[in-house]
Amino acid sequence: MTSPRTVVFDLDGTLVDTAPDLIGALNFVLAREGLPPVPLHSARNLIGAGARKLIERGLEVEGREPGPAELARLLDDFIGYYAEHIADASRPFDGLSGALDDLAALGYRLAVCTNKLEWLSKRLLDRLNLSSRFAAICGADTFGVAKPDPAILRQTVARAGGELASTIMVGDAGPDIGVARRAGVPVIGVSFGYTEVPIADLKPDRVIGHMSELKGAVESLRTWSRLPL
Numbered sequence: 001m002t003s004p005r006t007v008v009f010d011l012d013g014t015l016v017d018t019a020p021d022l023i024g025a026l027n028f029v030l031a032r033e034g035l036p037p038v039p040l041h042s043a044r045n046l047i048g049a050g051a052r053k054l055i056e057r058g059l060e061v062e063g064r065e066p067g068p069a070e071l072a073r074l075l076d077d078f079i080g081y082y083a084e085h086i087a088d089a090s091r092p093f094d095g096l097s098g099a100l101d102d103l104a105a106l107g108y109r110l111a112v113c114t115n116k117l118e119w120l121s122k123r124l125l126d127r128l129n130l131s132s133r134f135a136a137i138c139g140a141d142t143f144g145v146a147k148p149d150p151a152i153l154r155q156t157v158a159r160a161g162g163e164l165a166s167t168i169m170v171g172d173a174g175p176d177i178g179v180a181r182r183a184g185v186p187v188i189g190v191s192f193g194y195t196e197v198p199i200a201d202l203k204p205d206r207v208i209g210h211m212s213e214l215k216g217a218v219e220s221l222r223t224w225s226r227l228p229l
Contacts, residue, residue: 004109006135006162007218008153010171011114011121012047013193015096016128019044020089022051025082026058029074035062047194050115050140051078083120087127093192095211100133102215111136111160113153115175118142136160148178153185168221170214177202186221188214 012018020040027037038058046057055074059066103110111134114121118139125131136159140146143155157167169180172193180187189204200207206217
């Protein structure tokens with residue numbers, strides 16, 4: 001029997017608009033340090049490389065470069081606050097539920113591969129009643145590697161019961177495009193996420209501007225690429 005076709009999603013900026021709560025946690029940390037808040041509209045593109053990098057970028061705005069011990073302390077403060085406020089304002093992107101229904105109806109198995117910590121990812125998806133949609137939810141700490149290292153995608157697919165030869169990646173930023181390229185799978189970029197470089201400039205195989213376009217993009221890649229029918 002052939003393995004089920006698998007669609008693997010990034011989380012922040014792809015499945016869920018998490019910017020309000022992530023930036024809220026960042027601003028909590030900055031306030032504790034006596035620093036001004038970062039406006040949400042200008043901070044969205046700071047997201048995408050994990051909490052540690054988000055804090056570093058937030059401090060860079062004020063010209064501060066924390067040492068390892070300070071950064072570890074700030075990261076603990078960030079995670080503690082974020083975990084308690086993880087779904088205060090975070091919401092699935094418009095059309096997500098219908099898009100996941102469409103893929104499930106076509107027989108696709110779904111998984112999440114994120115640079116967020118696994119337990120935070122599961123907590124967020126639990127709060128949004130999305131966890132049951134996914135055969136695997138894997139984070140940067142699950143296997144000890146993060147995107148764009150292809151090992152995290154390979155092992156996520158394996159945990160979901162799929163195979164790379166029948167997998168498509170969906171993401172919003174460079175690490176998602178990079179992990180797909182390195183793993184040798186086709187990739188769909190979403191234009192509504194968090195990236196300093198426009199997603200089209202990263203040259204994914206398809207670009208969508210709304211989740212209603214996901215089914216068509218996935219199906220077109222299935223016939224265009226090596227994915228089995």
